[in-house]
Amino acid sequence: MVIIDHQSINWPAGDRTAQAPVSAAQSVLVRLARKTTATPGFWDDAVALVFSVDISDDGGATWRPSFGGASEGGIVIGRDGNELVESVFGGDIPVTANRVRAHLDITGGALRSEITVEVF
Amino acid sequence: MAVSRVQAKKSGAAGASSVSATFDSNVSTDSVVVVVAARYSSVSDTLAVGDLSTSGTATVGTWQIHVQRERLDAGAYYWTVIASAPVTAGGSLTVTVGGGASSYYWSESIAEYSTVDTGSSRCPSTNSADYSGSSTPSSGNATTGQAGLLVGIVVSNTSGTLTFTESGAGWATVNELESGATYMAFSHTERIVSADTTDDAAWTLGSSSTGNCCVAALKEAAPAETPADYGTPYDHDGVKPWSSIWRPGRI
Numbered sequence: 575m576v577i578i579d580h581q582s583i584n585w586p587a588g589d590r591t592a593q594a595p596v597s598a599a600q601s602v603l604v605r606l607a608r609k610t611t612a613t614p615g616f617w618d619d620a621v622a623l624v625f626s627v628d629i630s631d632d633g634g635a636t637w638r639p640s641f642g643g644a645s646e647g648g649i650v651i652g653r654d655g656n657e658l659v660e661s662v663f664g665g666d667i668p669v670t671a672n673r674v675r676a677h678l679d680i681t682g683g684a685l686r687s688e689i690t691v692e693v694f
Numbered sequence: 695m696a697v698s699r700v701q702a703k704k705s706g707a708a709g710a711s712s713v714s715a716t717f718d719s720n721v722s723t724d725s726v727v728v729v730v731a732a733r734y735s736s737v738s739d740t741l742a743v744g745d746l747s748t749s750g751t752a753t754v755g756t757w758q759i760h761v762q763r764e765r766l767d768a769g770a771y772y773w774t775v776i777a778s779a780p781v782t783a784g785g786s787l788t789v790t791v792g793g794g795a796s797s798y799y800w801s802e803s804i805a806e807y808s809t810v811d812t813g814s815s816r817c818p819s820t821n822s823a824d825y826s827g828s829s830t831p832s833s834g835n836a837t838t839g840q841a842g843l844l845v846g847i848v849v850s851n852t853s854g855t856l857t858f859t860e861s862g863a864g865w866a867t868v869n870e871l872e873s874g875a876t877y878m879a880f881s882h883t884e885r886i887v888s889a890d891t892t893d894d895a896a897w898t899l900g901s902s903s904t905g906n907c908c909v910a911a912l913k914e915a916a917p918a919e920t921p922a923d924y925g926t927p928y929d930h931d932g933v934k935p936w937s938s939i940w941r942p943g944r945i
Binding site: 603608625626638639640641642643644645646647648650651652653654658660661662663664665666668 | 703704705706707708709710711712713714715716718734736770786788790792795796797799800853871876877
């Protein structure tokens with residue numbers, strides 16, 4: 575189920591989050607649109623981010639990390655030989671979670687992209 | 695007490711320079727954390743100990759990369775790896791596998807085990823193998839040498855979806871990701887054994903594929919020493935001391 579669908583973001587450098595409620599979800603998939611030849615305004619080369627999906631069991635009062643990773647901007651080539659349209663981060667979450675958030679620590683400038691969050 | 699898996703977690707990423715996973719519950723002191731991971735890249739890039747890092751309130755000892763296997767296939771490189779570290783102080787724990795570039799694809803599985811040897815010689819044996827056009831990959835044998843644990847990982851260089859079924863008595867799936875379009879399709883398996891065992895990590899795939907696999911053997915922790923029974927104490931001249939024959943209420 576898509577809970578955040580291609581939401582446009584233009585976040586300045588710093589600690590940024592986007593959150594949504596979940597119920598009995600077992601895994602989360604987050605997609606961030608990358609810079610491509612067709613989308614030159616997305617995710618500038620100088621912009622790096624450390625990403626995590628955080629979960630809350632108490633409606634957002636407290637949070638803890640669940641999974642994540644890191645990535646840098648610019649055009650990159652995917653395994654099919656084409657420009658990679660999105661960076662994707664996915665993982666399991668405990669079914670006790672009732673709220674999830676995408677947590678981005680952005681450096682090197684503002685992050686302009688689109689974010690999509692799916693839960694399963 | 696036998697080795698047992700306490701908890702496990704998985705994550706994956708595409709278009710990322712690192713991937714991380716956080717245990718849902720705190721890890722305990724003297725547990726061993728096992729990391730299996732798979733990565734796809736356009737350049738040769740094996741994992742170094744410095745590419746493994748942790749965060750959270752727990753601390754771990756020195757990482758050991760027990761086995762890794764890199765393969766060049768269809769113009770790209772991918773590898774599988776099995777590593778572990780002892781937990782030196784319990785708490786929350788995130789394990790990050792990094793050292794990559796933003797075009798990489800990743801899969802990571804972490805598992806916490808109790809009663810695994812925390813010493814530097816905890817992994818007595820490993821093996822690894824490539825497979826091509828096969829639906830029955832096998833790592834080749836590894837030997838535990840005593841009671842312990844066999845850990846396996848297989849990865850497929852597919853960009854589609856692939857199912858994995860562990861083969862062989864006693865093996866169980868810990869984690870898997872079947873989508874090669876989004877991550878590296880992989881399976882992480884285990885076999886806990888109560889005596890010296892030689893075995894391979896093997897799978898039956900949903901269709902023929904190409905990839906590689908690894909197995910690592912980990913030893914069970916030696917049982918804690920219990921106080922020896924030295925019998926009734928005697929004093930230096932062979933006479934039972936007063937304290938050993940006096941019984942309250944029997945005068």
